[in-house]
Amino acid sequence: MQLPNLSDTIVALATAPGVGAIAVIRLSGSQTFAIADAIFRGKRPSEGKTHTAHFGYLIRPDGSTVDEVLITLFRGPKSYTGDDTIEISCHGSTYLQQEIIQVCLAAGARMAQPGEFTLRAFLNGKMDLSQAEAVADLIASQSAASADMALRQLRGGFRDEIARLRGELIHFASLVELELDFSEEDVEFADRGQLRRLIETIRGHIGGLLRSFDLGNAIKTGISTVIAGRPNAGKSTLLNALLNEERAIVSDIAGTTRDTIEETLNINGVQFRLIDTAGIREAQDQIEAIGVQKTMEKIEQAAIFVYVWDVTSGMTLADVHADLRQLVRDENTPYLVLCNKMDRNPLFQSEWLVNPADDSVHPYLQNDPPADNAIGLTLDRIINISAKNEQNIEYLKNRLFEVAIGSQTDTEGTIVSNARHHDALRRSDAALADVLHGLDSGITGDFIAQDIRRALTFLGEITGEIGVEDLLGEIFGKFCIGK
Numbered sequence: 001m002q003l004p005n006l007s008d009t010i011v012a013l014a015t016a017p018g019v020g021a022i023a024v025i026r027l028s029g030s031q032t033f034a035i036a037d038a039i040f041r042g043k044r045p046s047e048g049k050t051h052t053a054h055f056g057y058l059i060r061p062d063g064s065t066v067d068e069v070l071i072t073l074f075r076g077p078k079s080y081t082g083d084d085t086i087e088i089s090c091h092g093s094t095y096l097q098q099e100i101i102q103v104c105l106a107a108g109a110r111m112a113q114p115g116e117f118t119l120r121a122f123l124n125g126k127m128d129l130s131q132a133e134a135v136a137d138l139i140a141s142q143s144a145a146s147a148d149m150a151l152r153q154l155r156g157g158f159r160d161e162i163a164r165l166r167g168e169l170i171h172f173a174s175l176v177e178l179e180l181d182f183s184e185e186d187v188e189f190a191d192r193g194q195l196r197r198l199i200e201t202i203r204g205h206i207g208g209l210l211r212s213f214d215l216g217n218a219i220k221t222g223i224s225t226v227i228a229g230r231p232n233a234g235k236s237t238l239l240n241a242l243l244n245e246e247r248a249i250v251s252d253i254a255g256t257t258r259d260t261i262e263e264t265l266n267i268n269g270v271q272f273r274l275i276d277t278a279g280i281r282e283a284q285d286q287i288e289a290i291g292v293q294k295t296m297e298k299i300e301q302a303a304i305f306v307y308v309w310d311v312t313s314g315m316t317l318a319d320v321h322a323d324l325r326q327l328v329r330d331e332n333t334p335y336l337v338l339c340n341k342m343d344r345n346p347l348f349q350s351e352w353l354v355n356p357a358d359d360s361v362h363p364y365l366q367n368d369p370p371a372d373n374a375i376g377l378t379l380d381r382i383i384n385i386s387a388k389n390e391q392n393i394e395y396l397k398n399r400l401f402e403v404a405i406g407s408q409t410d411t412e413g414t415i416v417s418n419a420r421h422h423d424a425l426r427r428s429d430a431a432l433a434d435v436l437h438g439l440d441s442g443i444t445g446d447f448i449a450q451d452i453r454r455a456l457t458f459l460g461e462i463t464g465e466i467g468v469e470d471l472l473g474e475i476f477g478k479f480c481i482g483k
């Protein structure tokens, strides 16, 4: 994709399209102040100081007034894009917005492409590529956790970390390359043992970043939480209780829910995508069979699996265990077992329920432990609830949060949330693995240096220092216009 002409002065609506109290139109590029002088009646923009706001009138080429506006001046390089920039705050009618943009176009600006303001900020060195991508994530964020994550990246957390890793590698790459200049003398400037330890440390670090992607991606897109179990267990009642809204149809007829129902729920600032499913059993008809099939697919893609057990149904914990073994194919998927309808079974109304975190042994685990417990069912995964009476629902929400996020949010560590970054890290890690293989098999310095350079290139792609020209169109094309 070809990059737009960066010497043009560009204009776009910066606020959301539609009617609002105020709209902001942004103008940026070398001709910004010349254009502003032509279209603004008030203090001459070109004579104004940077970072000042001025009241005046926006006028058409024929001298007629479009609107009363406030303009804010930013002289490059101290602006978002790094170029001269003016923001025009006008009254928020869609007609006025369009009219002002037309006036700017007539005076010599052109319409900005999606993400072009941020593209310029990147090319002018105002931010690196990972920060520019964080801008898009921040705009798209729908929960406190995803906004925090994007903000951390925007502030350069990831950039600094990558720069540190690269710095260490560059040092060694240059030592190894120096050896090549003295190849006849058979010297080793780069201590091989030290190099190995460094590569191992860096790989350990990259491994942590790679692992954080699951969480990062889940925070960005919402944590898919699948509610499943046998028919009539109370899954839809639970969905409603969690949402505090009568979202799904509830009835005492087994097989009420046939299609999956998806709703989002914010728990402590993290977005969960709750998915209520059709109860699992031998389907009675074709439609139900499709529903059960869909349930199985959802469980496979789930980040968290919530199994609802009706404790009035006569099902034992061993039965539950058998269900779980069958349903949870990926043993890394965290799950919770909910003993629902506890209001109707005295066994589940012991002291244990009043304080579910108490570590006294759950009556069912004590009396009826699963024979092999192959899935590692433990007490802290079992929660007594009454979906209908909304008992222990708050506790369940906290447990969902803990299971999804664990202790990972208290660490200030970097969380990778961008698939492009994940891919670059993966390739960099593979190149470093090659370095280690090379050291093991005693290959010559020039091959080792080559592999280190390869790892460096992949890391450099994350921040945009290296070889990303082809990617820019794709990355910035996903932005909204005006950013």
Ligand SMILES: Nc1nc2c(ncn2[C@@H]2O[C@H](COP(=O)(O)OP(=O)(O)OP(=O)(O)O)[C@@H](O)[C@H]2O)c(=O)[nH]1
Residues within 6 Å of the ligand: 230, 231, 232, 233, 234, 235, 236, 237, 238, 249, 250, 251, 252, 253, 254, 255, 256, 257, 258, 277, 278, 279, 280, 340, 341, 342, 343, 344, 385, 386, 387, 388, 389
């Ligand atoms: N006493 C009691 N009844 C409950 C509780 N939770 C659900 N029920 C009842 O159990 C029946 C089934 O509830 P649903 O929520 O429709 O069950 P489901 O698992 O969605 O069922 P399907 O969609 O058919 O798979 C309804 O009559 C609910 O009122 C509970 O905590 N206590």
Ligand SMILES: [Mg+2]
Residues within 6 Å of the ligand: 235, 236, 237, 248, 249, 250, 256, 257, 276, 277
């Ligand atoms: Mg249902």
